[in-house]
Amino acid sequence: MEDNSLRSRVFQSIRDDILKGKYSEKEELREATLGKELGVSRTPVREALRQLELEGLVEIVPNKGAYVTGISQKDVHDIYMIRSMLEGLCARWAAEHITPEQLEALEEVILLAEYHVEKGHSAQMTELDGKFHQILYDACESRILEHVLSDFHKYVQLTRRKSVRTEDRARKSIEEHREMLEAIRAKDVERAERLANVHIMHVMENLHMEQD
Structure with missing residues (x-):
């Protein structure tokens, strides 16, 4: 239950920042940087980015990274x-x-x-x-x-x-x-x-x- 709560918190935090315009379109979201800002390991950040990709807010490019797609x-x-x-x-x-x-x-x-x-x-x-x-x-x-x-x-x-x-x-x-x-x-x-x-x-x- 605690792990689910942590994943949810990380997901909501990154999602809210994207929707508030903290990140510009096509800006890279680095797992290590986000993890440090949120005080968590890279694993919940990686899972959050995958979930955000399903929502269309992030694009994950293999061997490159995750980038903000924003809202068209x-x-x-x-x-x-x-x-x-x-x-x-x-x-x-x-x-x-x-x-x-x-x-x-x-x-x-x-x-x-x-x-x-x-x-x-x-x-x-x-x-x-x-x-x-x-x-x-x-x-x-x-x-x-x-x-x-x-x-x-x-x-x-x-x-x-x-x-x-x-x-x-x-x-x-x-x-x-x-x-x-x-x-x-x-x-x-x-x-x-x-x-x-x-x-x-x-x-x-x-x-x-x-x-x-």
């Missing part, structure tokens, strides 16, 4: 398309199961977001955007759906920061969150699902506009 634009597009449908399902289920405390927490997040957008605090905006969706993940009462959506959030961390970078998009995002909250509060499952679906599509469209 097509990967991001696919993730947002899938996430759009799943966020809709999440909002539908949240409308059915949400508690008064969770509704209050969503309201607080929106109020804080409105404050920070006026101040131009982009870092806080990104954090609050993630917090809003995490509350919905908790409220949907599906451990499986929460896990999948939380994973998608990690995969698009860097692009998601860009998506709330402009003030206009930040304000629009807050408006969309407000509409979602009102639909969920009213237990209007159809509207909640539709609004959540459209919200994620708008985020994706905004990313494409910034990259053009």
Whole structure:
């Protein structure tokens, strides 16, 4: 059990660093260096790199080493398309199961977001955007759906920061969150699902506009 825990910790640590942009695309990940940084032997690092290769985040070249592949634009597009449908399902289920405390927490997040957008605090905006969706993940009462959506959030961390970078998009995002909250509060499952679906599509469209 301890070995499994160690392997999992090493895997999650390297994976998170890749997704946070610590390493650039095609950068080599050296087993000895990673082992020293994490305070472990090369064996769990090697196993983690193999697992990361299965996820498509790392490419292992025989007799050369392991290199970061990163996430392509097509990967991001696919993730947002899938996430759009799943966020809709999440909002539908949240409308059915949400508690008064969770509704209050969503309201607080929106109020804080409105404050920070006026101040131009982009870092806080990104954090609050993630917090809003995490509350919905908790409220949907599906451990499986929460896990999948939380994973998608990690995969698009860097692009998601860009998506709330402009003030206009930040304000629009807050408006969309407000509409979602009102639909969920009213237990209007159809509207909640539709609004959540459209919200994620708008985020994706905004990313494409910034990259053009």
